[in-house]
Amino acid sequence: MAGSPIRHSLSPRLHNAAFASWGLDWASVAFEVPAGQGRALVEAVATLGLPGLSVTMPLKEEVAHACDRLSPVAERLQAVNCLVHRDGQVVGENTDGDGLLRALAAEHGFHPRGRRCLVLGAGGAARAVIEALGRAGAEEVLVVARRPDAAARAASLAGPAGRPGRAEEAAGADLVVQATPLGMAGGGQERAFPLDPELLGPGHLAVDLVYHPLRTPWLAAVAARGAATANGLGMLVHQAALALEHWTGRPAPLDALWAGLRRPGSDDRGTPSASSPGTGEPVA
Structure with a gap:
């Protein structure tokens, strides 16, 4: 490597x-x-x-x-x-991106085709996920990022399904992928929530690409509300x-x-x- x-x-x-x-x-x-x-x-x-x-x-x-x-x-x-x-x-x-989709299929039986997905972040990992979701036939791929221009560029990788979104739209998504470093151990922002956990609950699949710690504070919070969760190890x-x-x-x-x-x-x-x-x- x-x-x-x-x-x-x-x-x-x-x-x-x-x-x-x-x-x-x-x-x-x-x-x-x-x-x-x-x-x-x-x-x-x-x-x-x-x-x-x-x-x-x-x-x-x-x-x-x-x-x-x-x-x-x-x-x-x-x-x-x-x-x-x-x-x-x-x-x-x-x-x-395909690695994540394989993991979600194997561990949760989740397939993106026809589903609404929201991705937090517009960095390298986020872009790979956005592209894979669009290619896999997601109905919608919403991208939430701090900079609107970055969100728009990243969303374009999903083709017609992609568009910049708002955090509140997570409530209507089937899949929410947290693709920022927030919550990473040693990052100094371990307690920061990238998205209000109150927006998620039963019927949602929440993924945090961070895997150190294995369960970030955000994942723990959304799991407590009944959402299915996965970390970045898959x-x-x-x-x-x-x-x-x-x-x-x-x-x-x-x-x-x-x-x-x-x-x-x-x-x-x-x-x-x-x-x-x-x-x-x-x-x-």
Whole structure:
């Protein structure tokens, strides 16, 4: 995996667990790569003959401009979280949005087609989710952000279904995705609510892409009102599964990935700690 900072990443556990379950003599290692080195990173994948590499902040956008070609999703987002060395080319993929949709289908039986969805935020994770919801046939994708121009640009990724929205419209949504850093442990705003919990209740599915802590104060508050809830671990696991499938052509071993999150280095509840040191992504 490449990015900066990188030691907090949980992805190494996931990839190495998959490689072990397959009996592959591959290893997952971390590369601390600062901003401005995206093109050099892509060139290194080609030069070293690596089968693939995961990419995180602050490199997602600059790597997209350095790839030989982009998948349709990465092209729309102009952001890459997965490099694939295929047929002599380095191809940029983005598995974030589809990772969330896979997680919601697997864990909650939720499918976006014909549903009303609201996304809080307009950053990179939010944009990936917005694009995936629109592509999956959501009836409406509302985007709530601090800046109206950012909300409008992000909403356009959902096509005709997307539009800027107001927080109050969450009451009429089937799915609400919290895609801002609010509530993240150590962020100094752990108690801040990105959306009034009183707007949600039974019949709503509320997702917070934060997974450290596993249940943010906001998720706890909306759960207390009867809404179904999910944290960001499902998205993490399923976006990694999609990357593994790109690199190997094999269905990802999801049981092994989940088990990899609970190896030594987890917190005292047996769940992963995002502050635990990580290693990285596959170098075969």
